[in-house]
Amino acid sequence: MLCRTRTQHALSIAAGVSLAAGLLAGCSTQARKKTLSVLFDGVTDTPRPPTQRVRRDLLKEIESLKQQAAQAKEEAAQAKIAAAAKSASPQADEKPRPLEAAKTWEEAAKLLPSTEDMPDWSKALREGLIAPKPGVEPQAPRQPVMSLDVEMVPEADATYKVVFSHDAHTPWLSCGNCHPGVFEMKRSANAITMDKINAGQQCGVCHGKVAFSADACTRCHRGLAEGQ
């Protein structure tokens, strides 16, 4: 009885060990498909855990994807800046104007319109012969043009009435260029005289230097032109 039991014990241990070995062998990742597919249909290969080499490749791929994303982001940002610059100065990408190609004043003077034998820069601007930019930076903001006429009528003779047009000046000049240094920002605070203008003050700060001179009477005193 004892002997038989011993044999049985030995056999059952051997069976147990071989079953455990079989299970281990059958369940190992490598043998899983081979073993299980004997018993079942539709057994698929389980993905192997990434070896060091695979991991390196994956890391490389992640890195290149990151770089691509960063590049795309940068390109988008640059496109945005370019679009902003284009909307700020619509003529930015147009071909150069003939006046911009002028090398000497003689060449430029021929291309500029003139009124009363003086270059008419305002007309050149209105006709699109020039498109002065608001600043050096592409994103420099353009100052909005202000439409405010200031009527000045001399008490002595209404024929010499002058209508100062902010509309003609603000495409060139910002408020701070004239106010309050040259003109107080109050209509009645500036007594404008031709003597002061001819002495290079008031309108004479620019007119007679970079703008038409006081010799062009009718460009301000329109009443004189109508009376002729």
Add this chain to the structure above:
Amino acid sequence: MTRKGLLLLGLLLAAAWAGSLLAADGDVVFQRQEGKEQSTPPAVFPHWSHRIRYSCYACHPAIFEMKAAATATTMDDIMAGKSCGVCHNGKTAWAVSFETCTRCHAAKQ
């Protein structure tokens, strides 16, 4: 007056007339600093060429005071990207170099 004197006067008048033809409204002729070598002619700033491209407020008064030559302009400042060098840096406009001296330093009397 001698004939020679008349000829000289005529020449002077002709030179003045030619000069007035060349000069444009608003040209600013800079004066050279005292004590510096005077052999290089003073620089002339052509307003006309700049106003074709930029509004007055692009430069005034931030870069230059609105009074002719009121803001001291030196080559050191220009080279450092200030004054004219804000644009004349080889990117926005032609750069200041020994190839471009006479584009400014060609004073017309």
